Amino acid sequence: MNERSFVANLGYYEFRKALLVLSSIAIIIVISAMSPSFRDISAAQDFLNNVSLLLILTMALSIPFLAGLKDFSLGGWYVLALCMIRLWRQSSYGAEANSAYHILFALGLGLTLAIACLFQAWLISKRAKYVVPISLAIGLLLASVAFYKMPDPGPWGDAYACVSWMVAPKYIFLFCVFALIVTMVQSVRYFWPELFWIRPVIAVWIASALLIFVVYEYGGLSLGSLMAFFVIMGTYFFLHHSLWGRAIFAMGGNPEAARLCGISLTRLSMIVFAVFGALVALAALFENRSISNENTFIALDRHLDAFVALMLGGVSYRGGFGSIGSVLTGALFVSSINLFQLHLGWSIFLLLAIKAIGIILAIVFDPAHKEV
Amino acid sequence: MDVGRCVGLLGMSGSGRSRLLKTIAGIESKKTYRGKIIFEGKELKGLAQQRQGRGIFYLPRDPAFVDRIQVWENLFLSENLPSEAFFNKNSIYREAEKLLSRLPVEIEPSLYGFQLDERQKLWLCLARMFIRKRKLVLIDESIHQLDSVDLKIFYAMLEDQIREGASVLFAIPNLVRDVGLCDQFVVLTQQGMKVVEPDDQEESFARQLRLENLRKLDDHLFPPKRPVESLSQEIQFEIQNLTYETEEKSLLDHINLQIRKGEIFGLTGNSQSGRVKLGLALFGEYLSAYRFGKIVLNGREIEIRDAFHAAKSGLAYISGFRSHFGVFPNQSVGYNLDIIYSRIHHRWGLLPRRALRDIFKHYVKLLRLGAIDYATPWNRIEDDHDRIQKILLARWLALNPKLLILDDFARGMSDGGRRELYALMRELADEGLSIIFTSSNLQEMSLLCDRVAIFEGPRIKEVLTSQNLDLENILGVVA
Numbered sequence: 001m002n003e004r005s006f007v008a009n010l011g012y013y014e015f016r017k018a019l020l021v022l023s024s025i026a027i028i029i030v031i032s033a034m035s036p037s038f039r040d041i042s043a044a045q046d047f048l049n050n051v052s053l054l055l056i057l058t059m060a061l062s063i064p065f066l067a068g069l070k071d072f073s074l075g076g077w078y079v080l081a082l083c084m085i086r087l088w089r090q091s092s093y094g095a096e097a098n099s100a101y102h103i104l105f106a107l108g109l110g111l112t113l114a115i116a117c118l119f120q121a122w123l124i125s126k127r128a129k130y131v132v133p134i135s136l137a138i139g140l141l142l143a144s145v146a147f148y149k150m151p152d153p154g155p156w157g158d159a160y161a162c163v164s165w166m167v168a169p170k171y172i173f174l175f176c177v178f179a180l181i182v183t184m185v186q187s188v189r190y191f192w193p194e195l196f197w198i199r200p201v202i203a204v205w206i207a208s209a210l211l212i213f214v215v216y217e218y219g220g221l222s223l224g225s226l227m228a229f230f231v232i233m234g235t236y237f238f239l240h241h242s243l244w245g246r247a248i249f250a251m252g253g254n255p256e257a258a259r260l261c262g263i264s265l266t267r268l269s270m271i272v273f274a275v276f277g278a279l280v281a282l283a284a285l286f287e288n289r290s291i292s293n294e295n296t297f298i299a300l301d302r303h304l305d306a307f308v309a310l311m312l313g314g315v316s317y318r319g320g321f322g323s324i325g326s327v328l329t330g331a332l333f334v335s336s337i338n339l340f341q342l343h344l345g346w347s348i349f350l351l352l353a354i355k356a357i358g359i360i361l362a363i364v365f366d367p368a369h370k371e372v
Numbered sequence: 373m374d375v376g377r378c379v380g381l382l383g384m385s386g387s388g389r390s391r392l393l394k395t396i397a398g399i400e401s402k403k404t405y406r407g408k409i410i411f412e413g414k415e416l417k418g419l420a421q422q423r424q425g426r427g428i429f430y431l432p433r434d435p436a437f438v439d440r441i442q443v444w445e446n447l448f449l450s451e452n453l454p455s456e457a458f459f460n461k462n463s464i465y466r467e468a469e470k471l472l473s474r475l476p477v478e479i480e481p482s483l484y485g486f487q488l489d490e491r492q493k494l495w496l497c498l499a500r501m502f503i504r505k506r507k508l509v510l511i512d513e514s515i516h517q518l519d520s521v522d523l524k525i526f527y528a529m530l531e532d533q534i535r536e537g538a539s540v541l542f543a544i545p546n547l548v549r550d551v552g553l554c555d556q557f558v559v560l561t562q563q564g565m566k567v568v569e570p571d572d573q574e575e576s577f578a579r580q581l582r583l584e585n586l587r588k589l590d591d592h593l594f595p596p597k598r599p600v601e602s603l604s605q606e607i608q609f610e611i612q613n614l615t616y617e618t619e620e621k622s623l624l625d626h627i628n629l630q631i632r633k634g635e636i637f638g639l640t641g642n643s644q645s646g647r648v649k650l651g652l653a654l655f656g657e658y659l660s661a662y663r664f665g666k667i668v669l670n671g672r673e674i675e676i677r678d679a680f681h682a683a684k685s686g687l688a689y690i691s692g693f694r695s696h697f698g699v700f701p702n703q704s705v706g707y708n709l710d711i712i713y714s715r716i717h718h719r720w721g722l723l724p725r726r727a728l729r730d731i732f733k734h735y736v737k738l739l740r741l742g743a744i745d746y747a748t749p750w751n752r753i754e755d756d757h758d759r760i761q762k763i764l765l766a767r768w769l770a771l772n773p774k775l776l777i778l779d780d781f782a783r784g785m786s787d788g789g790r791r792e793l794y795a796l797m798r799e800l801a802d803e804g805l806s807i808i809f810t811s812s813n814l815q816e817m818s819l820l821c822d823r824v825a826i827f828e829g830p831r832i833k834e835v836l837t838s839q840n841l842d843l844e845n846i847l848g849v850v851a
Contacts, residue, residue, distance in 0.1 A: 190725050243714060243721045250711060253700040260655055260689060260697055261712050262680030321702040 012367055013314045013326065020312065020329040024336040031336075035343040045218060046288075047339065052228035053286050055331040057306040058313075059235050060279030062327050065310060066239070067272045068252035068319025069124060070131050075303030076139030076146075077113060077277060081284030082291055082299075083146035084109060090151050110281040117277030118270050125266040143299055153290055166220035173215070176208040179233075203325070224286035231279065236324045244271050252319025308355045309334045311362050375507075378540040382583060383560035385812055386692070386784030389543040390433065392560070393510040396541070397430035398423045411508070424450065427507030431514050435497040439485040444468035446485055446496060451503060471499055476525050490621065494518070502529060509533065509540045516545035516642045544583070545642060545812075557583065581847055584814055593791045594819040595798040600838045603822060608633040608806045609775045614665035616649070616658050616830075623649050623658055625830040627665070631775070631806045636797065638817040639810045640846065641827030647810050649830075651777040655679045655689045669774055683712055686774035690764050692783030694757070698764045705753065706732050706746030709763050713770040735766035739796075758789030765793075769800075776800070779810045794820055814846050826850060 032038045057074065064071040088094040088105055097105070120138050124131050183204050187197040211229070215221050239245035247268050250258040259265060291298045313330025315322030337354060340346040381389045394400045396409055398420035409416040416423060420430070438446055447468050468481045477495045479488065488496065494517055501509060509530075518526060534540060542554060557568045609631040616623040624646045631637045639647040652658070654667070656678040667674050674685045682689070691697035700708055710728045717724055732746050739762045744753065753759050761781070768776065778797075782790050797820065801807055809821055817824045818841050825835045826849045834849045 190729070241723055241725075243718050243723065246707070246711065246714060246723065249703060249707075250700055253702045254696075256696060257698050257700060260679050260691075262678065262683045262715055264678060264680065316702070320700070 013323075016314055016362075017325055017329040020333040024329075024332045027336040027339065031339050031343050038339070038343045041218060043343070045222065046342075047335065048214070049222055049224050049286070049288055050338065051332060051335040052222075052225040053283055053288070054302075054305055054309060054335050055228045055328065056231050056279055056283040056286070057302060058309040058327045058331045059231055059324075060276050060283065061306045061310055062315050062322060063235070063239075063248065063275055063279075064269075064272050065315050065317065066252050066319060066322055067248045067269065068255060069135075069269060069272065070317065071135045071273075071276070072132060072303075073120065073135040073139035073142070074276075074280065074306060075299040076142035077117070077280045078284055078302055079143045079146040079150075079291070079299040081109060081113060081281050082287060083150045084112075085284060086151055086153070087149070106281075106285055109285070110278040113277035113281040114274040115277070117273040121270040121273035122266070124273075125269045128265075139303075143296075147296055150292065153292060165223040167223060167226050168220055169215045172221055172226075173212055176212055179208055180205060227282060227286065231282065232324060232328065238275070239324070244268065248272060249320055252316070253321070304352075304355065305334050305338070306331075308359060311359045314362070314366070316366075317363070375537055375539055377556065378534060378542065378554045380542040380544045380554035380557045380583075381560060382544050382557055384589075384783075385780055387560045389560060390512050393430060393512050393541060393543055396508075397428060397510055399430065427505070428510065429501055429506045429508070430510045431497070431501060431512060433512045433514055435493050435514070437485055437493050437497060441485060442481065443472070443479055443483050443485070443488070443496060444481040447471065447481070447500060448503070450500060467503075471502060472496075474502070474529070475499055476522060490517075491522075495522075498526060502533065505536055506533060506538045509538055510543075511540065512543045513545045513643075517644055581844060584843060584847055588815050589790065589813075590787065591815075591819065593787060593794060594815075595795050597819065597838075598798070598802075598822075600822065603635055604633040604804070606633045607631070608635075608670060610666075610668040612666040612668065614650075614653070614663075614667065616653055616661045616663055618658075618661045622830045623661060624653060627832060629825065629832075631808065633806060634801045634804045635823065636801050636807045636809055636821045638821030638824035639808060639827060640812060640814065640817050640824060641833075641850070643812065644829075645827035646830045646832075647827045648779055651689055651691075651779045651808065651810060654687055654777065655682050680715070683771060683773075684716060686772075687777065688768035688771065688773035688775070689777045690761075690768060690779065690781060692780035694760055694764060694783075699750065699760065701750050701754070703750055704746060705744050705748045705750060705763065708750060709735065709767050710770065712767055716771060731770050735763075735770065739763075739766055740792075741766075757784050758786055758792070761785060761789070761793065765796075773805070775806045775808065777808045777810070780812065781809065782811070782813075782816070814843050817846055818842050 037043060057078070061071065061074050093101070094105070120135065123138075124134055127134060183201050187201055191197050211221070239248065247258065247263045250261060250263055251265060251268055255265060287302075289298055309327065309330035310322075311317065311330075312333055313322070313326035313328070315326050315330075334355070337351060341348055341351055381392065383389050391400060395405050396416070398416070398418065411423075411426065411428070416426075416428075424430075436450075438449065441449075444465050448464055465481060472479045472481060475495050477492050479492050479496060485493075494514075497514070515523060515526065530540065544557075555569075559566050559568060607630050609629075611627050611629040614624055614627040617625075627646065627650060629637070639650065641647045649658070654676055656676055659678075667676060669686055674681075676682050679689075695701070700711070706728070709732055713731060714723050714728060717727060729746060735741065736744065741759060741762060744759075782793060785793070794816075797807060797809070809816070811817060821841070823835060823837050824841060824846060825832045826846065827833065836845055836849070
């Protein structure tokens with residue numbers, strides 16, 4: 001019985017996640033004490049939007065990494081998606097389109113990127129040892145093409161949907177109640193005598209409670225945050241309840257054994273990159289910062305943030321190990337670090353140095369990365 | 373060990389012969405062992421390269437070889453050259469020429485690695501040993517690839533080294549070969565090690581047989597032999613003229629097998645022969661090779677495209693190299709158990725959670741897996757090889773396969789675990805499951821199997837049936 005107790009099951013990664021969450025909270029408290037600009041409702045919403053965006057991007061990046069495919073093309077695909085969005089909004093169709101057309105465009109963008117990513121997956125599966133150079137080259141190629149064709153920002157501002165579209169509190173509340181009931185009932189139904197599910201369920205409850213609190217405080221939730229919430233749920237479901245999610249962990253953990261278990265590594269990497277492309281497109285729809293030929297740093301910045309969140313959160317660089325919780329805590333921590341630049345005016349290079357040290361520390365102290 | 377001794381290490385597969393040699397050579401990490409290694413009165417502490425400087429030479433099991441550099445560079449790859457940064461190419465080249473002229477194969481030192489054939493590569497790696505005077509030579513089963521003529525030449529060269537004052541530590545391959553050179557044998561078992569002196573008067577074959585007997589397990593571990601008449605006559609699985617060829621060599625050469633329902637069919641031969649390759653080939657390895665022949669299961673021809681097809685058509689493959697070919701170490705026990713079942717019995721790509729739990733509970737009870745539950749992390753049972761092998765077996769049994777391919781299945785398992793698994797195998801065979809059992813342990817072959825095929829290189833040399841199936845006969849065919 002002792003073995004099953006909650007504390008005995010807490011491993012290194014749980015402590016790491018807890019540390020990240022606590023330090024994020026500490027950072028937020030410090031910044032709200034020191035900076036008057038953060039004590040504003042719009043600043044809080046901006047923070048929430050940034051977290052959501054980073055979360056979607058990190059989630060996208062984590063899926064190839066879990067499968068053991070070290071992908072570095074995220075920035076390139078992201079800029080390409082931003083460029084396509086801007087081209088659409090400048091075109092005559094985009095300027096006059098109603099919301100149905102906007103949704104159609106969003107779906108089309110996701111589908112296009114997913115299909116385009118299949119090419120990368122095919123190339124990578126044919127040259128499995130060269131994932132890093134291939135993906136880096138593809139990323140560079142896409143980013144340069146996108147910047148070459150990138151039009152100037154128009155009069156409508158830069159945000160596509162994120163800030164202005166709000167969802168009313170009553171829908172959020174209904175959704176939370178629904179989620180609570182479903183998680184509870186399903187868990188009890190399937191696994192009653194064993195209690196290993198209790199931690200994720202408690203996590204979902206706490207998240208819902210926080211969500212309800214935030215929504216009533218701010219009078220609604222932006223669409224981006226809601227989408228991030230759906231992405232978390234969807235990715236969790238994809239990774240832990242579907243065939244492909246299981247196969248992704250298998251492929252990352254031991255590709256040779258995975259192949260002997262009947263997993264087609266080529267087909268699986270195609271699925272992985274299709275999901276990756278769709279999530280990157282989704283994230284691009286909620287980008288709220290301006291990007292232009294003069295300001296190319298943002299693509300690298302977003303990619304870097306996602307990578308740092310991944311490494312800090314504890315998704316294994318070698319593949320096969322990591323969880324939704326790691327991605328969540330990593331994204332939260334990196335976003336709160338970024339607040340130093342936004343509200344206290346720290347130099348971006350100082351933040352970069354902090355992130356770099358963070359990556360090194362995370363790798364050095366990670367038991368999963370130890371060479372045997 | 374005294375100077376000038378030649379000691380042979382014997383043991384079951386997975387008993388730790390290679391690990392011992394690697395530990396002495398400094399290849400294994402220092403954290404993996406405790407105790408001291410004393411060499412020439414001083415403790416060995418440094419890295420592999422420093423140990424080599426002190427006269428210890430390790431010959432790995434498979435030829436260590438770089439394709440893209442020339443032969444003379446390959447030859448001196450592992451040597452600490454005298455000057456630090458610059459070396460005299462001409463003198464080394466001439467030295468290499470001189471050394472290579474002593475070998476039974478002709479090798480031009482200016483050739484590139486990829487231009488050599490298998491035998492040349494092997495001899496090149498063996499030749500590294502004779503570059504200079506060694507004090508301790510560690511040979512890790514690499515001689516099993518030599519044929520008998522080459523072996524004699526190699527022994528003669530090795531004897532010269534011994535005369536000059538080298539000691540030799542031999543890991544004797546799983547199927548014992550002529551080891552007349554050894555002055556002493558050490559048998560590694562689960563209980564510890566025992567030392568055996570050889571009898572100089574003994575014939576080569578009698579010695580092999582005696583050594584093979586030394587590696588034996590307790591006979592009580594095996595279930596009683598069953599009469600041949602009790603076997604069904606129905607043919608469950610058939611391989612006709614199966615041939616796998618790459619451009620360099622042939623992997624399997626005209627394999628013909630007929631396996632009856634409920635039969636345990638043994639495959640043996642040395643580890644480079646087709647016995648391991650057959651199982652892997654059936655599971656979609658070597659797809660780039662040219663393939664001919666037919667595979668028939670239950671009277672229906674099946675085409676193996678990948679492991680998924682093989683599993684779906686009723687084949688199952690379990691390897692003894694669990695950490696490499698079987699285990700997902702980051703996941704839970706339940707995940708490891710039902711990974712294949714979930715791939716076949718899913719609904720619209722979603723996991724059949726309840727069926728998976730039921731299967732887990734069923735096999736935990738059936739195979740007596742002890743106190744584990746579905747979410748137990750794998751690292752908690754990482755060192756329990758008996759339990760791991762049972763879980764991997766359950767992974768395939770859940771699919772109700774028609775043919776089970778077990779490749780060196782009991783590698784590194786304890787006696788208790790072996791007894792349980794052998795009994796289980798016999799039980800499964802009695803229920804009508806055909807089993808292909810690959811092993812280098814001749815006792816397993818003779819006591820467990822109904823028929824045994826002996827591989828030599830890529831082809832089957834002979835098939836022994838249960839009338840003439842005993843240790844002596846099998847060894848007679850192998851030798």
